[in-house]
Amino acid sequence: MAVVYTLLVLFLAVFVAGFILLVMGAINFDISNSEIPPGVNQPAKLRIVHIYLISSAVVGKILENIGICSQISFVRYMQGWKTxxxxxxxxxxxxxxxxxxxxxxxxxxxxxxxxxxxxxxxxxxxxxxxxxxxxxxxxxxxxxxxxxxxxxxxxxxxxxxxxxxxxxxxxxxxxxxxxxxxxxxxxxxxxxxxxxxxxxxxxxxxxxxxxxxxxxxxxxxxxxxxxxxxxxxxxxxxxxxxxxxxxxxxxxxxxxxxxxxxxxxxxxxxxxxxxxxxxxxxxxxxxxxxxxxxxxxxxxxxxxxxxxxxxxxxxxxxxxxxxxxxxxxxxxxxxxxxxxxxxxxxxxxxxxxxxxxxxxxxxxxxxxxxxxxxxxxxxxxxxxxxxxxxxxxxxxxxxxxxxxxxxxxx
CATH class of the missing domain: 3.40.50.1820 (Alpha/Beta hydrolase fold, catalytic domain)
Structure with missing residues (x-):
């Protein structure tokens, strides 16, 4: 039981670390590659939306590289999952x-x-x-x-x-x-x-x-x-x-x-x-x-x-x-x-x-x-x-x- 608990904690730690790295990478990409002009109201909101889209694309690429699904399929799923x-x-x-x-x-x-x-x-x-x-x-x-x-x-x-x-x-x-x-x-x-x-x-x-x-x-x-x-x-x-x-x-x-x-x-x-x-x-x-x-x-x-x-x-x-x-x-x-x-x-x-x-x-x-x-x-x-x-x-x-x-x- 202790082994299972340890593995679960390790898995969660890896997941959280991976999630943090993903978000940080998306934030860095957004700041480095995008420009939000001063005329756009509520620029922070736009950055949040953009970072979410970047993160979806990155996860999709990872899944494509390991053979689970294509990047396009994953992004499509993430965009239309809400019913x-x-x-x-x-x-x-x-x-x-x-x-x-x-x-x-x-x-x-x-x-x-x-x-x-x-x-x-x-x-x-x-x-x-x-x-x-x-x-x-x-x-x-x-x-x-x-x-x-x-x-x-x-x-x-x-x-x-x-x-x-x-x-x-x-x-x-x-x-x-x-x-x-x-x-x-x-x-x-x-x-x-x-x-x-x-x-x-x-x-x-x-x-x-x-x-x-x-x-x-x-x-x-x-x-x-x-x-x-x-x-x-x-x-x-x-x-x-x-x-x-x-x-x-x-x-x-x-x-x-x-x-x-x-x-x-x-x-x-x-x-x-x-x-x-x-x-x-x-x-x-x-x-x-x-x-x-x-x-x-x-x-x-x-x-x-x-x-x-x-x-x-x-x-x-x-x-x-x-x-x-x-x-x-x-x-x-x-x-x-x-x-x-x-x-x-x-x-x-x-x-x-x-x-x-x-x-x-x-x-x-x-x-x-x-x-x-x-x-x-x-x-x-x-x-x-x-x-x-x-x-x-x-x-x-x-x-x-x-x-x-x-x-x-x-």
């Missing part, structure tokens, strides 16, 4: 639309008329995220706007490369549109919505459906700090916010490459801009250019980037970055001018800020009505933290309130 109970204000049901898992949220309160329908595509860089990770957000949208919300559990990279996620979101949306009568939704008030990678998917789905005469026309699209292009990772916001949690510049390239090819072999070329030939970039310069970013957004610093040559071999593996279904900012004007009323949320301290600003300009130049809300003290991922274990931020609540106000106005 919520019954919501007294909502009917919640898991279904499949065209073999795509979806979760439907329907308000219990009676409605005198047909409700709005919101197709929601979660963020996570096409690699992470699930129906569970955005459960709180989808519940809030359904409750506050009294809408029917359909959250889409699309296939993830690198197991399922582009265009798998896009196709799942598109097919689920079309299925919903064709069966709208079963959910008490007004066919004239269907909205696509997504955050980060989900904003990319919402924009791509909206463009694809813009010319369809056999389906209801989308009422609106809501794009929450979307990633919309992969031609230029040296725009002002990418330079200014390259080390700001929760999304580093290098991680954007990592996620894009995982979604495109399932590997990161050409990460350096993407970051330096030598993954797309200069002549191809020049073709899109009217849309993807720092010249289209208002000067006030360059005040925190910007160094113009020189166009670099690209080898044919690299371009062969990267050329699909020019497809609008992957990078919606590159769609032709003939498509863009058909898009529905739009809401775009951007954050000052977000590498993807300029993607949203460039798309805002494209939409407005093509006569699309845009409601733009900019969080001066916001960072990437802040909306998803609105109800995250006491680690919410006032800016995130303001952003979510503005999204709700826009939804209610439709």
């Amino acid at each position: 919520l109970g019954v919501d007294p204000k909502l009917f919640i049901k898991d279904l499949e639309f065209e073999k795509v898992p979806v979760r439907i949220y329907q308000p219990k309160v009676p409605s005198p008329s047909q409700r709005k329908g919101v197709m929601f595509f979660h963020g996570g860089g096409w690699v992470f995220g699930s129906l569970e990770t955005h459960e709180n957000l989808c519940r809030a949208i359904a409750r506050e706007s009294e809408s029917v919300v359909v959250s889409v559990g699309y296939r993830l990279a690198p197991e399922h490369k582009y265009p798998a996620a896009y196709e799942d979101c598109l097919n689920a949306t079309i299925h919903f549109m064709k069966n709208i009568e079963h959910y008490g939704v007004d066919p004239a008030r269907i909205i696509v919505c997504g955050d980060s990678a989900g904003g990319n998917l919402a924009a791509a789905v909206s463009q694809t459906l813009a010319g369809r005469s056999d389906l209801p026309r989308l009422r609106a699209q809501i794009l929450i700090y979307p990633g919309l292009q992969a031609l230029d990772f040296n725009l002002p916001s990418y330079q200014q916010n390259q080390g700001v949690p929760l999304l580093f510049r290098e991680r954007v390239a990592f996620y894009m490459l995982q979604y495109l090819n399932g590997d990161v072999l050409h990460m350096q070329e993407v970051l330096t801009g030598s993954h797309i030939p200069p002549d191809v970039k020049l073709n899109y310069r009217k849309w993807v250019s720092p010249d289209n970013i208002p000067e006030k957004f360059k005040a925190r610093g910007y160094k113009p980037h020189v166009l670099l040559d690209c080898t044919p071999e690299v371009y062969e593996t990267m050329k699909r970055f020019c497809e609008p279904n992957l990078c919606p900012l590159l769609a032709e004007d003939a498509i863009v001018h058909q898009l529905p009323e739009s809401f775009i949320l951007t954050c000052e301290y977000d590498v993807l800020r300029d993607d949203g600003l460039l798309y805002k300009k494209r939409l407005e130049d093509n006569g699309v009505r845009v409601t733009w809300y900019h969080l001066e003290d916001g960072f990437h991922g802040i909306i998803s933290l609105f109800d995250y274990c006491g680690l919410s931020f006032p800016a995130g609540k303001r952003g979510l309130d503005n999204i709700m106000n826009f939804l209610k106005s439709l």
